Amino acid sequence: MNTGNGALRVVLLPDLGQPLERLLVALTPVEREQADRAGLIGRSLRQFALGRLAAHIAIRQVLGDEIASLPVDVLTGPGGEPQVHVGGVAGGASTSVSHSGCLAAACAYTPQMGPRQGGIAFGVDLERLRPTEVARSGYAFSRRERRLLRRAPEGPALAGLAGWTVKEAVWKALQPNKNTSPAELEIRAISMAAGRAAVHVGDRLRAGLGHSTLKVRIALVKGPDGWYILSVAIATPCNNSQSGRDAVVGL
């Protein structure tokens, strides 16, 4: 996926039912220690391992030969966000991870510039396709969003799932502080056929983020046990010509 400032790698890693020990042994000692400390067991541990392994692949793809001999740790930051360490040093690349059912997805990007230093910010979210009533949830979606999802040509169940992944991906990309409400994000348009969504970012959430353009891509992807919806959100830095424009950001 081209961001206009380098390539963002998206890696999908299926769970093929291999023994958990084989997944865990592929993690780094620090990652295993974090999983232990978090008390992850069973399905949670399996998905954690799969997500970390997908992130390793994506990071190695964006960094290439220069880090071939170095260990890559994907640690969990204070807000739950994945933090990349290459050769024991923080940075080098950034990543976003999601898992659902029997599939994990990870994005990675370099250079090292973070969103507040002029680099892009991105987030990925994945959900297994399944019957859901989330499109009707007043907790997940505003009244306006629920109306939009109800009228979506692909039907409210699929549109609701897609809408949920869109909001999660955007939320991860913008990494707001804990006092920010998800109500600050509102889907204004969504099309599975076009693979795109338009999201309104409220003023409070935009303040200080330094991003003015937000692209969201949606895709149906095949996993080992069926279909999944994948959303990737990419926020790019403000430039002066865009500052002060309406907060509806484009697609």
Added chain:
Amino acid sequence: MTRDEIFAVIKANIYGIIAGAEGKEILETNSMRDFAGDSLEIVEVVSRSMKQLRIKVPRTELLEVQGLKGLLDLFEKAVVAKTQ
């Protein structure tokens, strides 16, 4: 409606939606994450429970909730407010 009855509604939805809860006892001290519930499953449990209990709790209040005890406290408050 008693606190136990409200908790029964929440538990029934957890069993119905979160596969990892199957065969496990659900206590007030648990979190839905203990049963490997993902974010969408948690939203569905909360939304379906509110619908069945016929209550509306603002999203901002739900975001503050810690664990099932917090959710139960909030729902109990909303049920009491509705009946007064």
